[in-house]
Amino acid sequence: MPEPPSRRFPRRAVLATAAVALSTALTGTLSACSGASGAGSHGVTITFTWWGNDDRASRTVKAVRLFEKEHPGVTVRTSTADFGAYMQKLATQAAGGGIPDVAQLDYRQISQYSDGDALLPLDKAIADKAIRTSEMDEELVRTGTFKGTQYAMPMGRGITGYAYDSKLYKKAGIPTPGPDWTWQDFAEANKKIAALGLKSPDGRHVAGSNDGGTNEDVFEDWLRSHGGKLYASQTRLGFTEDDLTAFWTYFNDQRKQGAVAQAEDTVQADSTEWTPIGRGLAAADYTWDATFPGYPALLGDQVRLAPVPTIDGRAGNYFKPSMLLGVGSHTPHPKEATELIDFLLNDKRAGDILGFTRSTPPNRTIAARVGKTLKGPELDIYRYGRQMEKYGVDAPPAAPPRGDVAIQTAFGRNYQRVMYDMASPREAAREFIDEANRELRS
Numbered sequence: 358m359p360e361p362p363s364r365r366f367p368r369r370a371v372l373a374t375a376a377v378a379l380s381t382a383l384t385g386t387l388s389a390c391s392g393a394s395g396a397g398s399h400g401v402t403i404t405f406t407w408w409g410n411d412d413r414a415s416r417t418v419k420a421v422r423l424f425e426k427e428h429p430g431v432t433v434r435t436s437t438a439d440f441g442a443y444m445q446k447l448a449t450q451a452a453g454g455g456i457p458d459v460a461q462l463d464y465r466q467i468s469q470y471s472d473g474d475a476l477l478p479l480d481k482a483i484a485d486k487a488i489r490t491s492e493m494d495e496e497l498v499r500t501g502t503f504k505g506t507q508y509a510m511p512m513g514r515g516i517t518g519y520a521y522d523s524k525l526y527k528k529a530g531i532p533t534p535g536p537d538w539t540w541q542d543f544a545e546a547n548k549k550i551a552a553l554g555l556k557s558p559d560g561r562h563v564a565g566s567n568d569g570g571t572n573e574d575v576f577e578d579w580l581r582s583h584g585g586k587l588y589a590s591q592t593r594l595g596f597t598e599d600d601l602t603a604f605w606t607y608f609n610d611q612r613k614q615g616a617v618a619q620a621e622d623t624v625q626a627d628s629t630e631w632t633p634i635g636r637g638l639a640a641a642d643y644t645w646d647a648t649f650p651g652y653p654a655l656l657g658d659q660v661r662l663a664p665v666p667t668i669d670g671r672a673g674n675y676f677k678p679s680m681l682l683g684v685g686s687h688t689p690h691p692k693e694a695t696e697l698i699d700f701l702l703n704d705k706r707a708g709d710i711l712g713f714t715r716s717t718p719p720n721r722t723i724a725a726r727v728g729k730t731l732k733g734p735e736l737d738i739y740r741y742g743r744q745m746e747k748y749g750v751d752a753p754p755a756a757p758p759r760g761d762v763a764i765q766t767a768f769g770r771n772y773q774r775v776m777y778d779m780a781s782p783r784e785a786a787r788e789f790i791d792e793a794n795r796e797l798r799s
Contacts, residue, residue: 400429400430400431400432401430401431401432401689401690401693402431402432402433402434403431403432403433403434403458403459403688403690403693403694403697404433404434404435404436404457404458404459405421405433405434405435405436405457405458405459405460405697406435406436406437406438406443406447406457406459406460406461407437407443407460407461407680408437408438408439408440408443408444408461409437409461409714409715412714413437413714413715414437416710416711416712416714417435417437417711417714418435419710420700420701420707420710420711421433421435421697423704423706423707423710424696424697424700424701424704424707427700428693428696431693431696433697436457444463444466447460447466451470451473451475454687455475455685455686455687455688456470456475456476456683456685457685458684458685458688458690458693458694459682459683459684459685459694459697459698460682460683460684460685461512461680461681461682462509462680462681462682462683463680463681464500464677464678464680464681464756464757465756465757465761465762465765467500467501467502467503467508467509467681467683467756468503468591468756468757468758468759468761469759469762470508470683471503471504471506471508472503472759474686475685475686476508476509476683476684476685476686477508477683477684477685477686477688477691477694478506478507478508479501479507479508479509479510479683479684479695480506480507482691482695483507487692487695487696487699488510488695488698488699488702489699489702489703490510492703492720492721492722492723493511493702493719493720493721494514494676494719494721496676496752496753497511497514497676497678497719497753498510498511498719499753499755500677500678500681500753500755500756501678501681501683501756502755502756503755503756504591508683509681509682509683510681510682510683510698510702510719511678511679511680511681511719512678512679512680512681512682512701512702512715512719513647513678513679513680513713513715513716513717513718513719514676514677514678514679514716514717514718514719514724514742515645515646515647515676515677515678515679515716515717516645516646516674516675516676516677516741516742516745516750517574517578517643517644517645517646517665517674518643518644518645518646518649518662518663518664518665518674518741519534519543519566519641519642519643519644519662519663519664519665520634520641520642520644520649520652520660520661520662520663521534521640521641521642521660521661521662521663522634522640522641522656522659522660523659523660523661524659525550525553525555525563525640526546526550526640528553529546529549529550529552529553529640530549531546531549531550533661533663534546534663534664534666535664536664536667536672536744536745536748537667537670537748538663538664538666538667539666539667539668539669539670540579540582540607540666540667540668542666543566543666544607544611544616546565546566546641547564547565547566547611547616547617547641548565548611548614548616549565550563550564550565550566550616550639550640550641551563551564551565551614551615551616557636557637557638558636558637559636559637561638562615562638563637563638563639563640564615564616564617564618564619564633564638564639564640565611565616565617565639565640565641566616566617566618566633566634566639566640566641566642566643567617567618567623567626567632567633567634567639567641567642567643568608568611568612568617568618568619568620568623568776569608569617569643570604570605570607570608570609570612570623570772570775570776571623571624571768571769571772571773571776572643572768572769573587573764573765573768573769574643575643576601576604576768577673578665578673578674579604579607579673580595580596580600580604580673581672581673581674581675581751582665582666582667582668582671582672582673583600583668583671583673584668584671585600586754587754587757588754588757588758588761590758591758591759591797592758592797592798593797594790594793594794594797598783598786598787598790601782601786601789601790602782602783602786605772605775605782605785605786606782608772609775609776609782612776617639618633618638618639620773620776620777622636622638622639623776624773624776629648629651629652629655630655634652634656634660635652635655635656641663643665644662645679645716646662646716646717646738646741646742647679647713647715647716647738649662649734649737649738650733650734650735650738652734653733653734654734658733661737662737662738662741664741664744664745664748672745672748672749672750672751674745674750675750675751675752675753675754676742676745676746676750676753677753678719678753679715679716680715682698682701682702684698702718702719702720703720703723705722705723705726708720708723708726708727709726709727709730712727712730712731712735713727713731713735713738713739716738717738717739717742724739758797760793760796760797760799763796764792764793764796764797767789767792767793767796768789771785771786771788771789771792772785
């Protein structure tokens with residue numbers, strides 16, 4: 358599964374929940390990685406927080422220690438947490454007067470926190486080369502902007518794909534998927550897998566893939582391969598009822614044929630282990646490159662990474678920031694905070710330490726340098742990114758509007774009604790679009 362999307366905490370709801378959040382287990386969930394309590398008499402202390410697993414945490418702390426060594430007098434207090442607790446903690450901090458000096462951010466948070474004046478604009482730091490961008494793709498850097506102002510810097514470059522069992526594909530006579538395979542090819546592959554009549558470890562039918570109908574990211578890739586887009590602006594959807602009806606019909610028909618996973622298996626897929634492929638119930642699963650290594654680690658080296666299907670060769674996926682770094686607007690030390698960001702993004706030694714823990718480094722030179730040391734699934738990720746870069750994908754869209762997280766939740770909820778025969782694809786699409794438009798206007 359991709360790292361889960363952030364929950365949205367609208368301004369009107371954040372203040373109401375902050376006191377509760379502070380009095381719950383969230384306080385204990387955020388674990389300190391650095392016990393530094395302050396700097397010397399002539400130094401400064403800044404805070405830096407992120408989410409992620411233990412490997413990401415240990416590597417990040419090691420890079421921070423190198424930064425402190427290179428910047429005498431600057432102490433960095435670090436903390437980390439699992440994704441859900443981190444997002445709630447950050448929302449509480451924003452409501453209480455300010456997020457940490459440097460914070461790791463999800464793409465969907467850029468609009469939320471920029472519009473709420475929680476982030477410091479970085480345009481001057483970039484203009485002054487305090488944060489260097491010359492080795493980064495302009496389109497990727499632009500993803501950290503909101504209303505024309507740069508508020509965050511990408512810390513990794515990710516792209517979507519399909520984890521698939523190459524042995525099952527070979528058994529079904531399905532060619533190795535290339536960058537130009539189509540959504541029709543994908544549907545045919547799912548049917549061929551289903552036709553094998555294989556049984557899962559618990560004796561159930563093995564389908565071709567997970568059901569992508571609940572996933573807004575899959576729909577966005579589908580839309581873009583058709584030449585569309587998810588949002589026309591910060592206040593307007595970029596697709597029609599017909600677009601969404603066609604997408605949901607595509608997966609709904611396959612589910613009824615047994616070609617994609619059944620409803621009860623789709624709704625339980627909140628981790629790699631609980632995806633249909635992870636449970637031996639499917640041969641493929643939509644994923645992000647950063648989380649792909651979890652599949653071969655669980656299922657074996659026969660699991661490979663395939664491109665997202667296209668329409669007549671037009672790729673719908675794109676290079677997205679896997680996560681970003683921002684500076685809290687209330688920081689008393691903006692100079693040191695921006696120096697830390699620049700160091701983590703552009704110092705070769707820091708790049709060697711961090712590796713691919715946040716997907717492909719945004720600095721091209723560092724990515725190529727680290728790429729030479731990779732092996733196994735991480736090397737697959739790197740090669741896949743280079744393959745898609747060579748094939749050609751469209752530029753990434755601007756950061757989604759503030760309402761996107763709520764809209765994403767509504768997306769999955771409405772398709773679940775289709776899966777359980779409570780609504781037709783068109784009825785659900787109509788209701789979802791009405792709900793999404795209300796959210797965007799609020």
